[in-house]
Amino acid sequence: MGDLEFEGPIKRNGGIYEIELSDAYILEILGVKYLDVGVLIEGEGELVHESDPEQTIPLTLKSAYANRGQENISDVQLITLSNNIGDVRFPILARDQAPPGPPPRPPTGEFNQSEVNESAFLYFYGEIDVGDVDAGFYSGTITINVRYDAPPEPNN
DSSP states (O other): OOOOOOOOOOOTEEEEEOOGGGGOOOEEEEEESSSEEEEEEEOEEEEEEETTTTOOEEEEEEEEEEEEESSSSGGGGGEEOOOTTEEEEEEESSOOOOOOOOOOOOOOOOOOOGGGGEEEEEEEEEEEEEOOOHHHHHSEEEEEEEEEEEOOOOOO
């Protein structure tokens, strides 16, 4: 994955600096359109100075997803993160309130994977609160685990 980059200059005691949803880092998930995906997001709560681990900047991570077949922030669903950790399950391609369809036919020798692939998009953005810290490079880690599942069974 790439970096969340807060535009500078970022100044000591500068307060809140934000990356908005419209400037989010976008991660594409490619999967089978009739399956669900589970996403676990685990982000550190602070950015740490490259040479002095006592120097930190609090990070509030935000995330969303879009699963209507295109990268479009007007279609996003927010992902609830608590202390920069959260999980969500959603279909790779939105079903528009309809129950899951019948199971797919088993693949044959003529099966074309590209006919069932679709993309969903994860958006990462957030804010930092810069206090009395030294100048330098600050970093943290965001871990994203993606798990593919069959669609949920309908409730009877």
